[in-house]
Amino acid sequence: MAAAVGKNEEDVWGKARNAADDLYGIRDTFYPQNPDDKTSKLQHESDVALKILDSIPAEQRKLPVQRATFEYLRGKILDVVPDYRKEAEDHLSKAVKLNPSLGDAWLCLGNCIWKKGDLTSAKNCFNLALSKGPNKKILCQLSMLERRMAQGADNQAEMVEESIQHAKEAITLDVKDGNSWYNLGNACLTSFFVTGTGDHSKLLQSLKAYQNAEKDERMKSNPDLYFNCATVNRYLENYDRALAGFEAAALKDPSLNASHEVEKTVNLLDKLENLLRGHSKAKRLASSTVGVVNLNSSYKRATVDMLSEGLNKAVVVLGKVLLFVKHENITPLYYLVCDSNQSCFVISVYGIRNDTIKEGDQLTLLEPHFRQVDFSWRGKCYKFKSIRVDFLEQVLVNGKALPPQQAIRTSIYAQHKP
Incomplete structure (x- = not known):
């Protein structure tokens, strides 16, 4: 008889836990055409989950450990919405007071406090959660929070590096976990812009991490993964992969602006194609004489047709x-x-x-990074030659080096949801 009671008690708590987990499953995988439909579904399902929780008999909530679990589940259910809810924080605070070793409650409390903007307290919660034992979810949240805290901080690069280290720790706990790889991709992408955009190694690491994330079936429902991966590919001028990624993101979450990104990219490619075709047919090039520039003898002068794919060291194109x-x-x-x-x-x-480079200017492109763009999208073929300039030192304008004040910090817009 006692065993039957124990089993019944387990069932009722199990149902409440499952209801809370299912709620977060909806939050992370349900992306309807109208975002309001998601809000109303979450509200309805959280009401259902709270009813299941409240159905746990009072005698099964007497012990401090039981009361702590009850408060934790209530707080977790209430906190599923994007906005901060004080009621959720109150329940989660009670849970960790009743049972300080409840790591999941510390994690939820940290997420809740983060929403109200108290980032330092949120970080303390995550660190307390980690003190209960290594956990990939907590490490990923801590990594995300550190990137958020790095914005505008004096030690920005140092904080982003910490974020990368925590992301890597999460992967060592489960090398097949797509969310951990996705988080590392975001951390490397942030680092690329914080440390300066001349070195593409962090960008390539980011892309590799996103590709590893895609191997996890569970990540196929994450539109932000496809959006961010596409954003990096577009930055690297892998236009075909970028278009495929934005299209996949748009299918998974219609409320993202991914369809517009496809449209913008195609419009740009069409424009480049049309302009190149128009100029090669017209004879206006007769007036476009390229002058002579005095160069260091270590550079070999070349035309665009002589370049190899990638970086062309000790080569110059006028x-x-x-x-x-x-x-x-x-x-x-x-x-x-x-x-x-x-x-x-x-x-x-x-x-x-x-305003640095103007029509009619003569450019000296040092060690050009060359790409032959050649792919088809929706039945149209795009084919043109392209040279990429990432920073001031790669170009002379009218024979002169550019002053440092002509440099600006580049940024791209990825999706980073807490």
């Missing part, structure tokens, strides 16, 4: 700016350029003010 290409994104700046062989190509410019 070109004249034909057009500034207007498009919807702030970054990068695109220009149509003609070399001394009258071959037209595109240059994409990052980290330099938009």
